[in-house]
Amino acid sequence: MGRGVTVFETILSWPLAVVIPTLWAIAMLRANATYWIARGGRNGYRRLRTGHDESPTYRRAAGLVNRYGPLAVVFCFLTIGLQTAVLAVTGISRMPMRRFLPAVSVGALLWAIAYGTIGLAVVQAWVLAVAGSWWAAGALVVIALVIAAVIWRHRRKRRAQAASPVPASTFAK
Numbered sequence: 001m002g003r004g005v006t007v008f009e010t011i012l013s014w015p016l017a018v019v020i021p022t023l024w025a026i027a028m029l030r031a032n033a034t035y036w037i038a039r040g041g042r043n044g045y046r047r048l049r050t051g052h053d054e055s056p057t058y059r060r061a062a063g064l065v066n067r068y069g070p071l072a073v074v075f076c077f078l079t080i081g082l083q084t085a086v087l088a089v090t091g092i093s094r095m096p097m098r099r100f101l102p103a104v105s106v107g108a109l110l111w112a113i114a115y116g117t118i119g120l121a122v123v124q125a126w127v128l129a130v131a132g133s134w135w136a137a138g139a140l141v142v143i144a145l146v147i148a149a150v151i152w153r154h155r156r157k158r159r160a161q162a163a164s165p166v167p168a169s170t171f172a173k
Contacts, residue, residue, distance in 0.1 A: 020109075020116040027077065027108035031087050035100065038091025056159070061085035065093065070103035077107035078114065 014022075061082060064072040073095075076086035090100055 016116060019120070020112045023112035023116050024108050027111045028104065031077075031104045031108060034084055034087040035091040035095075035104070038088040039094060040091075042092050042094070057082065057085045058089070061089045062093075065089045065095070070095075070099045073100065073103035074107040074110070077111040 061072075061076075064076070064082075065086060068075075072086055073090060076083045087104075
């Protein structure tokens with residue numbers, strides 16, 4: 001019995017001139033949906049006061065949008081875990097379309113280029129490793145877990161220092 005062609009193999013066979021516009025369109029749909037849902041739900045959100053505005057991610061996203069405006073939208077596409085929050089904040093704060101649309105278009109293009117080139121290459125390497133050797137796949141999983149643990153530990157340490165009433169310089173002594 002022959003091996004079937006997977007969706008991933010089909011996508012990898014597409015030229016970049018097709019992959020990048022397709023990913024851009026997907027990013028635009030998702031980003032604009034997030035914006036409009038947040039914008040439409042603004043009044044209900046404020047009436048319910050569910051506490052989301054107190055979360056560290058929301059506060060960070062609101063701070064970035066307040067400080068950098070449309071540039072926060074552009075660069076949120078290059079982050080993990082902050083993109084949806086930034087896009088929701090722009091909807092809740094009703095960022096004008098004349099600022100939001102150009103920013104989201106550029107950000108979605110950056111995202112499409114990054115994932116259409118580097119992202120797909122990483123996924124292709126993963127698939128080849130899994131198909132070729134379980135040891136290689138296991139090594140990739142271990143490396144990914146180590147990187148995630150280092151990032152998690154660094155963020156935890158940073159949050160602890162930010163929440164501490166004692167200045168960080170006191171700990172260094």
